[in-house]
Amino acid sequence: FDPAVVAALSKAEKAAEDKAAAKKTSTTAAAKKKKKDPDAIWAVQVGAFKQKSLAADWAKDIKKRFPTLKGFETDVSENDAGRYRTRFIDMTKAEAQKACKAIEAKRLDCMVVKS
Numbered sequence: 001f002d003p004a005v006v007a008a009l010s011k012a013e014k015a016a017e018d019k020a021a022a023k024k025t026s027t028t029a030a031a032k033k034k035k036k037d038p039d040a041i042w043a044v045q046v047g048a049f050k051q052k053s054l055a056a057d058w059a060k061d062i063k064k065r066f067p068t069l070k071g072f073e074t075d076v077s078e079n080d081a082g083r084y085r086t087r088f089i090d091m092t093k094a095e096a097q098k099a100c101k102a103i104e105a106k107r108l109d110c111m112v113v114k115s
Contacts, residue, residue, distance in 0.1 A: 036090060037090075037092060039092045039093070040090045040091055040092050040095075041114055041115060042091045042092060042093045042095070042096040042112060042113070042114060042115060043075070043087040043088060043089040043090075043091060043096065043112075043113050043114070043115035044069075044087060044088045044091065044096050044099045044100050044103070044110055044111070044112060044113075045085055045086065045087045045110070045111045045112075045113050046058065046059070046062050046086050046087070046088070046103060046108065046109065046110055047085070047086040047109065048079070048083040048084065048085050048086070049083060049084050049086070050082070050083060050084070051084065052076060052078070052084045054084070055076045055084035055085065055086045056074075056076050056086075058086050059074040059076060059086045059088075060074075062086070062088075062103070062108075063088075065106070066099065066102055066103060068098070068099055068102060069088050069099055072088040072089065072090060072091060072095075072099075073088070073089050073090055074086070074087070074088060074089075075087045075088070075089045075115070087113070087115065089115045090115070093112070096112040097112055100112050
C-alpha cells in the first residue's frame with residue numbers, strides 16, 4: 001500500500017468520526033435546551049412527608065411505577081408546615097390530569113396543583 005494513500009484514508013476516517021461526534025454533541029445540547037412549554041405550570045403532588053429522604057424515595061418509586069412520569073422533573077420541597085412535598089413539575093394541565101388519573105387508578109393519592 002502507498003503510505004500517502006493510507007494517510008489520506010486515515011485522515012478522511014478521522015474527519016468523519018469528528019463530524020459524527022460533533023453532530024451527537026449538538027443534538028444532546030439541543031435536547032437540553034428544549035424550550036419549556038408556557039402552559040407547563042402544573043404539577044402532580046403524590047405525597048407529603050416529615051422526612052426529606054422519604055419524599056425523595058417515594059418520588060423514585062412512583063417514577064418507576066408510572067413510566068409516563070419519567071420525562072418530568074421531580075421536586076421535593078418543604079412547605080410551611082415542615083412537610084416535604086413530592087411533586088412532578090413542569091406539566092401542562094392535561095398532562096397532570098392524565099398522570100394523576102393513572103396514579104389514582106392504582107389507589108394511590110394524587111393531586112393536581114399549580115407549580
